Amino acid sequence: MTDDAEIPEDHPRHDSLVTRHRIEDGVEMGITSQQGLIAQGRGEAFDYLLGERTIPSADDAERAAAAALLAAEHPVLSVNGNVAALVPGELVTLAEATGADLEVNLFNRTAERMQAIADHLREHGAEEVKGLAADAQIPGLSHERAKVDRDGIYEADTVLVPLEDGDRAEALGEMDKTEIVIDLNPLSRSAQVATIPVVDNAVRAVPGITEHARELADADEATLREIVDEFDADAALAAAEDAIRDGDLD
Ligand code: ATP
Numbered sequence: 001m002t003d004d005a006e007i008p009e010d011h012p013r014h015d016s017l018v019t020r021h022r023i024e025d026g027v028e029m030g031i032t033s034q035q036g037l038i039a040q041g042r043g044e045a046f047d048y049l050l051g052e053r054t055i056p057s058a059d060d061a062e063r064a065a066a067a068a069l070l071a072a073e074h075p076v077l078s079v080n081g082n083v084a085a086l087v088p089g090e091l092v093t094l095a096e097a098t099g100a101d102l103e104v105n106l107f108n109r110t111a112e113r114m115q116a117i118a119d120h121l122r123e124h125g126a127e128e129v130k131g132l133a134a135d136a137q138i139p140g141l142s143h144e145r146a147k148v149d150r151d152g153i154y155e156a157d158t159v160l161v162p163l164e165d166g167d168r169a170e171a172l173g174e175m176d177k178t179e180i181v182i183d184l185n186p187l188s189r190s191a192q193v194a195t196i197p198v199v200d201n202a203v204r205a206v207p208g209i210t211e212h213a214r215e216l217a218d219a220d221e222a223t224l225r226e227i228v229d230e231f232d233a234d235a236a237l238a239a240a241e242d243a244i245r246d247g248d249l250d
């Protein structure tokens with residue numbers, strides 16, 4: 001296992017290298033798929049162009065995401081092999097801060113990987129991990145890619161899906177759910193179909209949403225709904241695209 005501490009804190013690409021090593025470790029542990037490595041590479045390129053920071057429109061999206069999760073009757077955080085490797089403890093903390101369930105949901109589903117991720121989340125403090133029952137299906141997708149838990153993603157009113165495949169993001173959106181997508185590419189179909197697209201690195205976005213959830217913990221439902229309603233997804237995507245195209249990388 002690569003130790004985060006091996007990378008000097010003052011290395012100019014410190015955060016990016018730590019992130020990359022976590023994904024490599026994820027592959028070694030059987031948590032992250034080989035395709036996950038490719039997804040990571042795509043993400044890094046966009047993050048570089050964004051200046052590896054949470055841009056203001058992404059921070060607004062993280063606040064709206066926190067409000068949506070807190071206002072939800074049944075929020076679920078979908079966990080794939082990349083975020084399980086990158087931010088397992090942070091996902092458990094976000095689930096606790098918002099009363100959400102955690103559900104393992106894989107594009108390349110294998111029994112071994114499902115189990116390895118569920119175990120990894122438990123090692124990071126998760127009590128209940130859904131996704132292994134797989135007793136329901138997202139309509140409009142082929143069998144393997146559609147599998148979810150009935151009392152989890154299937155019945156959820158609000159779902160957070162980090163780095164989701166475009167087709168699945170679209171199919172979930174058609175189930176009338178409030179869909180929060182974390183994706184560094186504002187042109188990705190997943191980001192485009194989201195109710196709340198968060199164009200930020202999952203490494204920053206997940207703790208960012210938690211921080212907002214803590215600030216909003218005592219807000220009443222009307223206030224939370226207003227924050228969600230006022231959020232403008234198209235404007236957020238446009239702001240992210242502008243930041244990428246015009247960024248001066250200071
Ligand atoms: P499309 O959405 O355009 O159909 P895709 O979803 O099939 O493409 P992938 O390469 O599978 O393409 O998707 C990976 C997505 O995840 C990319 O958009 C990439 O920017 C994003 N991504 C990768 N790592 C991270 C990360 N750490 N945080 C946020 N987003 C990430």
Ligand code: MG
Nearest residue numbers: 166188189190
């Ligand atoms: Mg995508």
